[in-house]
Amino acid sequence: MGWESWVASVYHLRRHMCCLLYIIPIVNMLYLIPQTPKTAKAVTLLQCILLLVSFVSAQYIQDYQWRMLDGQLHPFWRRERGLEPEPALIPRNPVVLYYNCYYMRAICKNAQAWLNSPRGQNRQLVSVLNPAQTPNSHLFGYDMNSRVTSQRGNAMCPSSWKNNHPCPERDPNTGVVTQPEIMPDDWYSKERETDNALHLNEIRAKYVADPNSPNGRKLDKRSGRYYTCEEWPPRSFVEGGVGTPGQGVLPEGDGNAGNTICAPMSINSQCAGTNVPRNEQVWSEQSETIKSRS
Numbered sequence: 001m002g003w004e005s006w007v008a009s010v011y012h013l014r015r016h017m018c019c020l021l022y023i024i025p026i027v028n029m030l031y032l033i034p035q036t037p038k039t040a041k042a043v044t045l046l047q048c049i050l051l052l053v054s055f056v057s058a059q060y061i062q063d064y065q066w067r068m069l070d071g072q073l074h075p076f077w078r079r080e081r082g083l084e085p086e087p088a089l090i091p092r093n094p095v096v097l098y099y100n101c102y103y104m105r106a107i108c109k110n111a112q113a114w115l116n117s118p119r120g121q122n123r124q125l126v127s128v129l130n131p132a133q134t135p136n137s138h139l140f141g142y143d144m145n146s147r148v149t150s151q152r153g154n155a156m157c158p159s160s161w162k163n164n165h166p167c168p169e170r171d172p173n174t175g176v177v178t179q180p181e182i183m184p185d186d187w188y189s190k191e192r193e194t195d196n197a198l199h200l201n202e203i204r205a206k207y208v209a210d211p212n213s214p215n216g217r218k219l220d221k222r223s224g225r226y227y228t229c230e231e232w233p234p235r236s237f238v239e240g241g242v243g244t245p246g247q248g249v250l251p252e253g254d255g256n257a258g259n260t261i262c263a264p265m266s267i268n269s270q271c272a273g274t275n276v277p278r279n280e281q282v283w284s285e286q287s288e289t290i291k292s293r294s
Helices: 045-051 105-115 125-129 146-156 280-293
Strands: 004-008 010-013 018-022 024-027 029-032 065-069 072-077 098-100 139-143 206-209 217-221 225-232 259-266
Touching (some): 105 259, 105 280, 146 225, 259 280
Antiparallel strands (some): 018 139, 029 098, 225 259
């Protein structure tokens, strides 16, 4: 099948250090491109840092309030109930970031599944910021508080995830493997290793026939990767995490949990005994580093 990707433009939000990501499906890559609404105001990263206010708790509000600002509806956001929502402050020169979804296949598949879900489809950020456009689901908030990011991620991908979410991904009705290809080398197998695995979710190694071995084969090369939890929306997004279940937050609502998928991660090359190829989780971590510096 073809691999969709996304086009996104980045906007910084005042005080809460949040960026709005506008995403449109295209082919092969995820682009974060500039798009400046009429309400745009210039702001630098340093100014954002100086304005940052952080109160860390378990989980956070995933949606926005809409209020008039300079004669137009404008998104306001707060992390927690009890805080006063702050208006979005949008720079004229947003950051551009590229995700290659030809290689990041599991991550992009997970994103597409969420975007096709009722929650992903019923969002209005773009239609409010750009009234001439058709409402769509492709605008997100990027929260640059790393402590908050970690807590969102831990809620979606706790340490127990590997015990409760079987990998590789399978169709729940037929049991057929639906896990995307293991890139960048399109590894021959998506199944887990069962013979002296280095990790619970290690991806199966290659073997060659060996008549002298008790089981008739010997290890040729390990995959150098294992499956880990990848969530969408990402933990750095306002929309990420599990929301505020049971808190009754108004008017934003409590939101809900996103999607998770099995995505490849590197095994230490010394443990794997082979050169470990780059993989989806490494590229994802690099993109987070780039966004946090932007």
